[in-house]
Amino acid sequence: MEATRQFLSPTRQAEIRPFETAERPTVGFARDYVDGLTSGFHVHPRAQLLYAVSGVMRVQTRHANFVVPPTTALYLPAHEDHSVTMDGAVAMRELFIDDEAAKRLGADPKVIAVSSLLRELIVAICNEPVEWEKSGRAHHLSELAIDEISKASPLPLALRLPEDLRVRKVVQAILSDPGNQRGLEAWCDVANASSRTLARLFRNETGLTFRQWRQQARLAEALRALMTGATPTKAAAIAGYSSVPAFGAAFREVFGMTPAQAKAHRTED
Template identity: 65%
Template sequence: METIGQFLSPTRRAEILPFETAPRPIVGFACDYPSGFSSGSHSHPRAQLLYAISGVMRVETQNSNYVVPPTTALFLPADARHAVKMDGPVAMRELFLREDAASRVGLQPKVIAVSALLREVIIAACAEPVEWAPKGRGYHLAELSLDEIARATPLPLGLPLPHDARLRRVVSAIRDRPNDNRSMEEWGDVANASSRTLARIFRAETGLSFRQWRQQARLTEALSALTMGAPPSKAASIAGFESIPAFGAAFRTLFGITPRQARQLRPDIRR
């Protein structure tokens, strides 16, 4: 059962406000969430780096859907509307960035690879008080985190979302069952549109062909499963591949690592 979080309740607003208004370029916020927690659509006046030391977050913005497993983080600019849903229990460790700090790492949403160093810096920053000493440990952590975020490798974990209502029905069904092998003609029946119309609108609104979008969606779901400990054979099935070698080749082409390497990235230590 989905857990809907009262993310914008008065209590929640009061809890978050000090982190959104702190007179520091970066402050860390730590919170653990239950499986199925859904924040609902909201925004923050400061940019954020969303990271989880365990669990998988699914973040949907107005234009894209992101799967954010451990070893990755999502940068969102200030005022970006988004909703977060937790796949399993999630231990979130988040950074809020003031405008001057955010301008040093980019202005667009992006998923980045989290190095071992950045992981430890984020955790340490979350242990600092909101108003850390201007020239103390918090200052050095903030400077190091900004440098690491700017240097981090962007990852193709954002799926562009179409706005057309017919395509939304197709996209929703594929996200629920990524290994669904229905043809474009069969999806046309779901969307009440011709396959040619679907293909044209899909390309126009996402920049990808239907086949490309579905493959990336499948492989992203497989990555999420692998980081949660699923074996490569299970991940291949999720992605709709009957051949594990073919799955491995496609996975490596998209993410630059093998399924086995992705599985080994699963963090074992919670703090």
């Protein structure tokens, strides 16, 4: 990946403002970004649906990390502090959703599966002007998109971040090197806690065991690797699998696509 660079400049903020203030239930914002760009933490006054027709976005809130491949989208409520980082080239297609429509979508961030219909609705809304005709085609697109989002089942792709500083030290180290083979007991010195305490803290703070949390982080890293050119064999090794078929089964269960399909998304328009 290229060196990280910030893209949420005052100029871009001014560019986005009409999309945040339009008197429409949804408006679409379409931009393509190069590898390595990051927004830094920021908020929007409207809810968002973050989707990429190609490429992978990593989104971090104050409480969780999310990996967003092209088969999924991330719903963020209004005023949710977050940062977006591009893993590889990303073709982002984003919906800004007003407060009334957002009431139907819930108060918490969530990753949802993007059906073929929802994908086409997002792309179509992004092709409409910001102030689209209220009695025209975009009105029906908007209503159907909100309905599809509201009915989509949340996917377990949020990697919760712990509040406890002892566990946070461990997860930050794992995120910086997901392939690290150290077991729970080997992290006790980093956390300054016993293995029993560390195991309990992982469950309480993240809702997952140490092994489950690490495996989810590894699969997210494997996804990033696939979509930036790695082979399935390399990605399997990153995720800690010696068997490519076993890796493929676990990968599909989490991301809803095979490793080969993930690589194909790298070049889709």
